[in-house]
Amino acid sequence: MFFRKSIVAATGLFLCIFLIVHLSANAILLLPETTARELYNSYSTALRENLFITLIAYLLYISIILHVVYAAIITFRNTKSKGEKYKVNHNNKNSTWMSQNMGFLGVFILLFIVVHLANFWAKIKLGIGEDVGVDVNGNVDVYEVTSFLFHNMYFMLFYSVLMIPLGFHLYHGLKSAFMTLGFYHKKGLRLLAKISLAYAIIMSVGFGIIPLFVYFK
Amino acid sequence: MKVTFKIWRQENTDAQGELKAYEVDGLSEDMSFLEALDHLNEILVLKDEKVIAFEHDCREGICGQCGVFINGRAHGPHNNTTTCQLHMRSFKEGDTIVVEPWRASSFPIVKDLVVDRSAFDRIIQQGGYITAKTGTAAEANAILVSKEVSDSAMDAAACIGCGACVATCKNASAALFTAAKINHLNKLPQGQPEAHRRLLDMTAQMEFENFGSCTFTGACEIECPADISISNIAEMNARYVKAKLFG
Known part of the structure; x- marks a missing residue:
């Protein structure tokens, strides 16, 4: 019980750190087009050619898989522990909606990750689908892939709207992960709740606004 | 004061349970929730019906015996209180009050509102x-x-x-x-x-x-x-x- 929960918490925190790095890189897309294209492409080339980043990438894939698998096992066992449900249950009076529905929110995020990987990872890393061109500096034109995708209204909406469940998931997940791993300082926990809220807002709004920005640019 | 109780009735651990409605009149808002259940049980005795099983002991919030799920909350609508410290003044005339036993696989229902802890x-x-x-x-x-x-x-x-x-x-x-x-x-x-x-x-x-x-x-x-x-x-x-x- 403790072991499984700690795995979910530890991988979750690692994914939280990853999101900060990911959003920082995505912020390049907010720059004027020529600068953004050049920077974005050279940055992604640098990532692909870096051995350390390749190792981190594998750690990332493993983290996502462990997070999902262990969370699913815990949810299954917890549902069994609960047994028969109440006919009337007003749990919104004693806890937040997201804390009660982390698995439900997680399904949307998993769906997002699958589509996201199909759109980018499969195309650029695995070379599935049409060939991706290069920019003036000879770097693979990832910017073009991104820009093309976000100019499709459905993908733009998909990438923006699904950042809402991400925000809710992160808000509960971040503070809960710290407590699972044993952070129990009372004043610290109050501060942690505020940090989690700020983090969740920055991540969901940050990631969510970029597709809109690219679409309307 | 008149309310309708919807109370979980279950004969034993293996039996199928269900919510049963009881209209109860003659309650005072000064009664504790458990006294209201006592009042209902007295009516049931006079009608020669089976009384509702529920646990209680000190009725002053320190023994931990009483405990039922009332209107979708553990120990009723207030935060940080026991069932015995809940009073009928927390409800309104004509309210429907749903009462269920604690639900958890590790707390099997013994009878009605009594669970094995x-x-x-x-x-x-x-x-x-x-x-x-x-x-x-x-x-x-x-x-x-x-x-x-x-x-x-x-x-x-x-x-x-x-x-x-x-x-x-x-x-x-x-x-x-x-x-x-x-x-x-x-x-x-x-x-x-x-x-x-x-x-x-x-x-x-x-x-x-x-x-x-x-x-x-x-x-x-x-x-x-x-x-x-x-x-x-x-x-x-x-x-x-x-x-x-x-x-």
Whole structure:
């Protein structure tokens, strides 16, 4: 019980750190087009050619898989522990909606990750689908892939709207992960709740606004 | 005062239960919730019907016996209270009040609103005590305890073992109960000699009883009559990780 929960918490925190790095890189897309294209492409080339980043990438894939698998096992066992449900249950009076529905929110995020990987990872890393061109500096034109995708209204909406469940998931997940791993300082926990809220807002709004920005640019 | 109770009736553990409606008149808003159930049971006796089984003892919020799920909340609509301390003035004339037993696989229903909470006793048996010779009480100042430590141990010791934490938890986790019982003793010098074994044995029993795992929804600390903070669970986790990693 403790072991499984700690795995979910530890991988979750690692994914939280990853999101900060990911959003920082995505912020390049907010720059004027020529600068953004050049920077974005050279940055992604640098990532692909870096051995350390390749190792981190594998750690990332493993983290996502462990997070999902262990969370699913815990949810299954917890549902069994609960047994028969109440006919009337007003749990919104004693806890937040997201804390009660982390698995439900997680399904949307998993769906997002699958589509996201199909759109980018499969195309650029695995070379599935049409060939991706290069920019003036000879770097693979990832910017073009991104820009093309976000100019499709459905993908733009998909990438923006699904950042809402991400925000809710992160808000509960971040503070809960710290407590699972044993952070129990009372004043610290109050501060942690505020940090989690700020983090969740920055991540969901940050990631969510970029597709809109690219679409309307 | 007139209300409609919808009460879970179940003959025994294996029987199929259902909510049954009872219109009850002649209640006073000064009655406690349990007195209202007593009143209903008296009516049922006169009608020669089976009375509703529910647990109660001290009726002053300290024994932890009473505990039912009222209108979708453990111990009724107020935060941090017991069922016996809930009064009919918390409801309105004509209200429908749904009453269900605690629901958790580890708390099988015995009859109607009575559940078997002996899983809690078995957790306590694994270390919720200190091994000391009984006899004359020792001199109170023989072991000095700082105010901060005694306060935080007392906060955890306030747990009355009612089971509201398990009942309200979507995972039926007993983490708040177990953490309170462990921290109460492990914070004090008297609890130190067995601290390590207590932590590992009680948590192992908690898992063995098939309680769910804590996902920190925070519902338990809102419903807990003894106002025990979920930081106790985080503290238990910290000590558990430390015990597992460093022995």
